[in-house]
Each structure stands twice: as structure tokens, then as C-alpha cells.
Amino acid sequence: MMLLSTALLVPWVAGAVLVALDGRLRVVAWLAVASLAAALALLGVLAADVFGGGARQVVTGGWPAGVGIVLRADALGVVFALLSVLVLLAAAAHEAVGGVRSRTFPGLVVLLGAGLTGLFVTADVFSFYVFFELAMTASYALSAYGGKRRQLRAALVFTAVNLLGSFIFLLSVAGAYRVTGALAMEQVAERVLAVNPNAAILIAAGFFIAFCVKLGLFPFHFWLPTVYAGARPAVAAILSGAVANIGAYGLLRFGVDLFPEQLRLSGVVLVVLGAASIVYGGVLAVSRGDAAEMLAYSAIGQVGYVLVALGVGGPVGLVAAVLYSVINSLNKALLFLASGVRGALVAAAFAVGALSVAGVPPAAGFVGKLELFRTGVVAGSAALVVLLVVGSALSLVYLFQVYQRGFWRPDPAATGTPSPLPQRLPTAVLALLVLAAGLWPEPLLLLSSHAVDALLAP
Template identity: 85%
Template sequence: MLMSVALLVPWVAGVLLVAFDGRRHVVAWLAVASLTATLVLVSVLAADVLGGGTQQLVTGGWPAGVGIVLRADALGVAFAWLSVLVLLAGAAHEAVRRVRSRTFPGLVVLLAAGLTGLFITADVFTFYVFFELAMTASYALSAYGGKRRQLRAALVFTAVNLLGSFIFLLSVAGAYRVTGTLAMDQIADRMVAVNPNASLLIAAGFFIAFSVKLGLFPFHFWLPTVYAGSRPAVAAILSGAVANIGAYGLLRFGAGVFPGQLEKTGVALAVLGAVSIVYGGVLAIGRGDTAEMLAYSAIGQVGYVLVALGVGGPVGLTAAVLYSVVNSLNKALLFLASGTRGLFIASAFAIGALSVAGVPPTAGFVGKLELFRTGVVAGSVALVVLLVVGSVLSLVYMFQVYQRAFWREGPVAAGAASPVAQRLLVAVLAVLVLAAGLWPEPLLALSARAVEALLVEGPG
């Protein structure tokens, strides 16, 4: 029942809010209230799942295989909670000052409905439906602001991600063709008996679709234009919430549905992740604009997730989950801070920058520590060296952008101070990143529980 309510609240609220003028303060704050209610519902659901185990529900009382099957496990609720939190921060950041589009508040709430749905569904077709709902809202949000730069970003984002969606749909059709089912657990069981070439091709299709969403090298070409061209709140939403589709998809489909194919291609995935880390880090150093630097940084940071996924096993997957969460918080904090001026913002941005570089006592240090542990367990000197090089690159470009933005009179430091509520919102995210580093046990335990649920639900 709670899963259905958690989906219905943002869905109904989003449909209603889209019909009203979001530029009115009352509409913008109604969207914030709806997202807050959704976050509370997902939090209660997460507490139930972490306390009592995975929950499953077939909507409408239909038998399994006919009705829509919802399943909430530790991995799904972790990504759902994280994504709604980022959406809430982005919506509140705009509502404090002035929303510039009549549809912005409703679209953010509809995006919450799509993301929550795909994180707690148990079959690939329903996943695709929620996937498309989330992406449709994202396409419209990427044009938020209406200027030429935003419209160009929206065009690029829509064109590339529509191609990714098409590849995903082809992979869904292929999985159904060879297994005769759309349920994730049944696909995982039956895929073992499928021709290896066919199963690897289907798995590759899912990998490409999710890599496009995540912006991994060499599927990254759209990301700098979109992240740098979008307004800070939208860039925070795209990088901190929408990108979670890619990270979650790689984990859920890679380790949960195609574990055999993941094991066979682990080295190739780790190499792609390594290239993404170095490529993103090197290009970020050469950027003079804060938004462009953060965009190229995003390419490098998601490489760590792919490296951990390529190593695999409980240790590697735990590092992948943990770093996905940390990276989402980091990007949301940094993009929002880059669009905010005034007291506390320099300190908040510094916390996010140190977290990206993996400097204690931030959450990023915990994430990098788990990645180092992955390298040690795997016995790979090359992986440990890569992590050191990636961290050094991150520290260099973050120091450069901080120096330009806050030590000199730059676009972030100059101008009138942002409203106090906007600055407090950024400060709260910074405190959350800092708290996760000072008290990492809950995040570590959540990541371990998520991987445990993922491995238990793999092919039996």
C-alpha cells in the first residue's frame, strides 16, 4: 500500500501542478510541499524495507505476470530517496527566488514520480514506462530558462537520450524474445540457458542505454553542452537525480539480471571507467568556466562507479553503490552552490570540492576509501594508482575553480547576495555531505544492504 501511495502522490500532484502557472509562488511552493510529502513517504518505505526486508506488491489485485509488480528493496529505496531529495533541493532553490517557467514545478514533481517508479518496479517493461516518464519531464526541464543556451542544451539532450531510449526498448524486446518474460528475476534465471552471443548482445544494449544516461566515456559527448548550458537548479537535477537512472540501471541490470555477462566483461568495463576518470579529469583542468568544469568532472566521477562495477563481487558492488550516492550529493551541492551568492557559499562549495577530491572528513573520502579497498581486494596495483591519479586530478581542477570563483571577483562571488533561504539550502546539503563523512556507518550499512538484496535476487 505504501509503495502505491508513494507513486500516486507525485503523479497526481504533478499532473495537477502542470495545469497551473508555476511562476506564481503558491504553485512553486505546492510543488515543494508535494516533493516533501514524497520524500517522507519514501523515507517511511525505506525504514520498512531496511527493518523488515524486501516488499512486493501486485497493483490492482491482479495475479503476478498480469498486474504491475512493484518491489522495494534496499537498492531501490536508496536511489529513490536520494533522487527525491535532490529534486526537492532543486525545486526549493528556484521557488525561493522566482520560477521562470509555468511548467517547471509540475515537471519536477512528475520527474519524481517517474524516478520513484522505475526504482521500485520489478519488471523491465514497467521500468521502461517510468523511464520514459522521467526522461520526458527531463527533456522539458532542460529547456528551462528559455534562452538560446538552454534551448540548445535541450535539443542536444533530447536527441541523444531519445537514441538511448530506443536502444533500451530494443534490448527489452530482445530480452522478452529469448526468455518469454519481462520480470527481472525470471529474466535473470532464464538468461543462463540463452545462447551466449544473444545474451551478451542484449546486455550490451542495456549497457549502452544506461551509459548514455550516465555520461560515461565514450557516450559522454552530450553531457558538457547540457550541464554547462542548463540553469544551476536544472544541472543539479540532471546530474544528481536523472543520472541516477544510469547508475542504478548498471547495478540492477548488470549485477542482478546479467551477472554472467558482467563477469565476462568486467575488465573491459574497468578499462572504460579508467579512461572516463582520466579523460574527465584532464579536460576539467582546462576549463575556465565553473559549469563546464563541473560538467567534465561529472564524466570523470562516474568512471569510478564503472570501475567498481567492473571489479564486481560484494566489495566492488558496495563501492559502486556508495560512490553513486556520494557523487549524486556532490554534484547537486556544487551545481546549486555555483548559482548562489553570499555568505556561507564559499564554504559550502569548498566542502563539495573536497568531497569530489576525496579529502577527509567529507563523504567523498569514504567513497574513495571503499574504492581503494576494492583495488586492494582485487590485488590490482594499476587500479590503486588510477585512484590516486584521479584524486589528484580532482584536487587540481577543484582548487582552480575555487580560486577563480571565490578568491577573485568572479561570476559566483560578484553580484547581489542570494536570498537567505537559498543559501541555507546549499548549506544544508554541505552539512549532509560533511556529516556522511564524519559518521559514515549508516551510508556503509545501506550500501552493504543494497548489494545484499541485489545479489540475493540474482539468478538462483
């Protein structure tokens, strides 16, 4: 119980202190890295405890359940919390080595980690919204990092669109409370079974739209290219590799846990929207000449696979959705960080990330695509299998274009001088992690299976 509270408290306290200090000082930047490393270590211990002995739950402040905020760490929550903090740690280390350009950046990254951790381990719908907004507030400020016109424009678009998504989410929370009289996820899941089906579908649709806006799924994608292409590489890595996990986790938690019947009824719609995202993102990425824009449109296409797997459903589809969410998060963080540095080591790391996105062995993406193919086969849909092949082929084409333009050009003005070795190390570590997960996929498959078991458990 104490471990769960400590894992949430450490980044909150550290972030509150660091945001008041000048983050441009190296010591402050490295304190943020150390805080995130400590949070990651605590989450690792918590994950071992959860996987070994089941979910852990605590009510804050000693209040009875239903009054105090209920924190509950299960396999799904700790997987996403670990993943998000790992991406934040890599991005913070990347900026700490290169030199932080804003006094608030280190503190905001740590506070974002606290908000995301709270979101993934809460068992209450309203506290989910509170942590959700705290994480998004830090994200709004981070999206303006750099202070140039391009970053400020990205921040304005990101804030405006995601505030709309937050408003829709809050309306859905209010609707869920109105028809169930509860905010605890367990009680909402029980009472929604007796709710008028039309009201339940409307509330579930509100949650779905809010999470799809966060993910940037087609047709809610219009903000994503501007923001990801305009943000600095470290911020783009944070937004695509950590903040976007809110959408993937939310669809899994709220869809499978709270509204399973509504999820089943909308399966075909989810598959169609996911397929549209895959094709649209892939085609637009191929047509772009700028590397940042290619990666941004790639992000739209890649999250489509998660939606397709979720739409197919069942244990096989859900395992594929969790597995690909994890792999896609690592891939995007790796590629966006690599796009901001240069050198032979970075070129190799980018190649690993590109192969992973395209589903080419031995990178982890190959394992994710195999699970997705398995989902298509189990569903008995040849169209899904063809879609996966087409999506993978498009990924290989546009990522080869990025690699060719960024790392093969002999013109020094195009490639720049090699970045300092310490700045290349976070990218190399992520690449090794993606490669290791592809060569030894059993731990990742086991984690995904445990996460789905936690969702499907009565």
C-alpha cells in the first residue's frame, strides 16, 4: 500500500520543487532526470509486486472507499505507467545533455510524469479526469518549449483542440455519474448494465471521442501534424510516446472495463476507423518531404493498428492492442529523438526504429505485427490481413525516405556535424530496448497477457 502512494508522491514533490527552480541550470536538469529515474525504479518494484501478487489498492487519507480517492495498481496500469515514465526519462536526459532552453522544462516533465502515473493507477472516474487535466496542463506548457513561432503555433493548436477533448470527457463523466450515481470505476461498471442502452451508448461515445482526440485518430487527427512537426524533438517524443498513452489506455480501460457491451456493438466502427487511420496516415506520410511531418503522419497511421485490434476484441485482439501500444510508444519516442541528433550511432538507432515500425525482424515491431496478423486470422478476415500488409509496406517506404534524406545525404549542410556522444546515448538505449524486445519477446508478451487478464477479470 505504501509503495503505491510513494510511487505517486515522489514525482509530485520533485516536480513541485523543480518547477520553481531555473531549469536551464545543469544541476536542475539532472535532478529532474534523477527524479524520473527514481519514479521509474519505484514503479518497477510496484510492477513486480503486482505481477507477483495481484492488484494493489489503497484509499488516500484513510477515508472509507467511496469517499476518498481510490488508487488501484493492476497489471494494465503499471505497464502504461512504466512505459510513460521511461519515455519521459529518455526525453529529459536528451535535453539535459544538450542544454535545456527553458527554466520550467525539467519541472514540467516531472509533473507530467506524476499526472500520468496518477491517471494510470486511479480507480475513480473523476480522479482520472483530475489527473488527466494535470497531465494535459503540463503538456500544453511543454508544447511551447523553444519559444519560436513554430512552437508557439503548435502549442496554441494543441491546447485549443485538447481542451475541447477534455470538455467532452468531463461531460461524459457527468453523464456517467447522472445515470449510475457512482464515480468509482468498479461501481460504474456494475451499474451501467442496468442503464438505458441509448444513454450508455451516448456516454461511451463521449469517452471514445475524447480519447480519439488525444490519440489523433482519423477523423480527429487534424491537430496532430501541426503539433508534432512544430514541436522540438524531445517534446514530440513526449507527446507521441507518453501523452498519447492516455488515449490508448483510456480506450482499453473505459471500453473493456466500464462499457464492454458498447465496445462489442461498435466493433465494426472501430475497425473501419482504425483502417482509415492506417491508410490515411501512411499515404500522407509518403507524400511529405519534411521528416518531422512524415513522422507526424506516421503517428496517425500507427495508432490505427491499436484501434483495429480493439475493434476485433477478444483476448487475442486485446493482447495485440496492449502489445502494439507499448511497442508504438517506444518506436515514436526513438524516432523523434533520433530526428534531432546526428551521427553513425543515431543512424543505426533510427534504422532500428524504422524497421520496428515497418514490422521487420529482429525489431520489436515484428512481434507486434505478428500479433496483429494473428488477430486478423482469428477474426477470419482476409481484408484485415491485407490491410496490415499494405500498412507495413507504406511504413517501410516513408521511413526509408526519412532515413535517406536525414542520414544518407553527403551534403554536410543536410546532415550537420555529429552530435556529442552523450546526447546520442538516450536514443541508443531506446534502440537497444526495441531490439532486445524483438530478440527476446517473451517478457513483453507476458506483460501484455497479464494486462489483458487484469482487464477481463471479474
